[in-house]
Amino acid sequence: MSALICGSLAFDTITTFAGRFAQQILPEQIHILNVSFLVPTLKREFGGCAGNIAYTHRQLGGAPLVMATLGADGDVYLERLRGWGVSTEFVRRIDESYTAQAIIITDQDNNQITAFHPGAMQFAQRTTVPAADDIALAIIAPDGREAMIEHAAQLAAAGIPFVFDPGQGLPMFDGADLKRFIDQASWVALNDYEAKMLCDRTGVGLAQLSRSHLRGVVVTLGAEGCDVWEQGRVQRVSGVKAMTVVDPTGCGDAFRGGLLYGLERGWPLVRCAALGNRIGALKIASAGPQNHVIDCAALDL
Numbered sequence: 054m055s056a057l058i059c060g061s062l063a064f065d066t067i068t069t070f071a072g073r074f075a076q077q078i079l080p081e082q083i084h085i086l087n088v089s090f091l092v093p094t095l096k097r098e099f100g101g102c103a104g105n106i107a108y109t110h111r112q113l114g115g116a117p118l119v120m121a122t123l124g125a126d127g128d129v130y131l132e133r134l135r136g137w138g139v140s141t142e143f144v145r146r147i148d149e150s151y152t153a154q155a156i157i158i159t160d161q162d163n164n165q166i167t168a169f170h171p172g173a174m175q176f177a178q179r180t181t182v183p184a185a186d187d188i189a190l191a192i193i194a195p196d197g198r199e200a201m202i203e204h205a206a207q208l209a210a211a212g213i214p215f216v217f218d219p220g221q222g223l224p225m226f227d228g229a230d231l232k233r234f235i236d237q238a239s240w241v242a243l244n245d246y247e248a249k250m251l252c253d254r255t256g257v258g259l260a261q262l263s264r265s266h267l268r269g270v271v272v273t274l275g276a277e278g279c280d281v282w283e284q285g286r287v288q289r290v291s292g293v294k295a296m297t298v299v300d301p302t303g304c305g306d307a308f309r310g311g312l313l314y315g316l317e318r319g320w321p322l323v324r325c326a327a328l329g330n331r332i333g334a335l336k337i338a339s340a341g342p343q344n345h346v347i348d349c350a351a352l353d354l
Contacts, residue, residue, distance in 0.1 A: 055116045055187050056313050057213070059204045060103030060194030061174045062121040062130055062144070063153035065342065067302055068092035070160045090158055090166075098302075098341035099133055100155055101174075102194035102220060105303045105342040109310025109332055111137045112347040113354065115317060118188065119144055120180055120204070121196070124152035124173040145180045147173035163301045169221075171197065182207035189317050191215040192309065193234070195222035202230070205237050214239035214268075216316070218309060223247050228254040235262065240316070241270045242309060248272045260285045269322040273308055273333075279326050290326045293334035303342020308333045314354075328352070 070090040077088050107117035120143040123130055127146055134141050151172040158166045177200030182191075191213050193205050201222060208215045217238035219226065226234070232255055235241060241262070243251060248270075252258055263270045263282035270282040278292035308329035315325030331352065332345075339345040 054189035054317065055118045055185070056110060056317055057118045057120055057143075057182070057188050057191035057208075057215075058103045058107050058110070058194065058313075059120045059177075059182075059191060059200070060106065060196050061101035061153050061171075061177075062104045062119070062123055062127070063101035063155050063169075063172075063174070064130075065098045065100035065302065066154070066156045067096050067098055067300070067341065068156075068158050069094045070158050072160060073162055074160045074164050074166065075162075092158055096341065098343065099130060100303065100342050101153060102218075102306050103196075104130070104134070105306030106192065106194060106310045106313065107134070107139060108137070108343040109307045109336075109345075109347070110313055111139055112349075113311065113314045113332075114349060115310075115314050118142070118183075118185075120177075120182070121145075122147050122173040122177045122180070124148075124150045127152045127173070143180055143183060145176075147176045147179075150176065157302055159300065159302070163298065165301070167221075174200075178203050182211060182213070184211065188213055190239070190313070192218055192313060193238070194218045194306075194309070195220040198222070198225045201234075205234055209237035216240045216242050216309070216313070218242045219247065219251070220244075220305070223250055226254075228256065231255050232257075235265075235267070239266075239268050240322075241267060242273070242312065243271070244273045244275075244305060260287070271312065271322070271326055271329075273305060273329075278330050279308075281323050281326050283322060288323055290323055290330060293330045295334040295337045297338045299338055300340045301337055304333045304336050306342060307336035307345065328354075
């Protein structure tokens with residue numbers, strides 16, 4: 054069985070600022086903000102939520118189906134996906150656009166500032182959810198606004214359970230939009246900041262949200278691990294200490310790759326989240342979102 058991963062494919066330009074953003078940005082002068090950060094290191098990586106999630110899911114032994122768009126410059130990404138043994142049947146190329154691009158600055162406290170050009174991602178709604186009997190579940194990760202709305206509706210109509218993972222795309226949606234996503238989803242995954250925004254916009258707290266048709270709500274907390282909400286009850290799943298902290302880019306996506314792997318196998322949600330925490334700790338010790346190596350034998354899967 055496969056997991057359908059709906060989301061973005063992007064190129065990430067990752068830079069590092071040796072100081073702290075908080076020391077460079079004056080709150081009382083925010084209305085005339087004009088700052089420049091010296092970033093002596095620069096790397097270009099493969100990224101995008103769909104690509105990052107699929108990378109971890111595939112390394113764990115899953116069979117991800119990536120549904121996303123690439124631009125005219127995307128051939129190298131197609132080759133990379135095929136190199137993992139991943140089907141690119143549902144990856145559409147948009148020749149009149151560039152592939153989505155993220156430019157990320159990380160400070161010494163692992164805070165990040167990101168500029169994002171959506172590029173081909175804006176046309177992701179041109180691809181529809183396939184009618185395939187071998188799709189066990191799916192995830193709606195950050196993508197073009199219309200694509201997220203349409204793909205969620207298509208998954209619900211097809212009876213395919215999915216994780217709603219709005220991520221950095223959450224601000225595109227109002228309370229009514231978010232409630233519609235939640236009504237269609239089987240699980241919701243957010244970080245703590247996104248969880249607060251979702252609750253504010255919908256007027257529904259996490260406990261109430263989880264007392265519904267949802268099979269669970271997962272709220273990631275960085276190094277602290279995550280909270281798993283099921284039917285109004287919350288359980289803290291402790292974080293895993295990383296061997297070293299190199300780059301947080303893609304940690305959330307790595308977590309979701311582990312989460313999907315467990316859900317696909319019918320594990321309890323807490324066990325799925327625990328695997329996600331372990332994978333996140335592996336990822337943060339590696340530069341870039343798709344360079345961590347997973348030893349499945351060591352994970353005792």
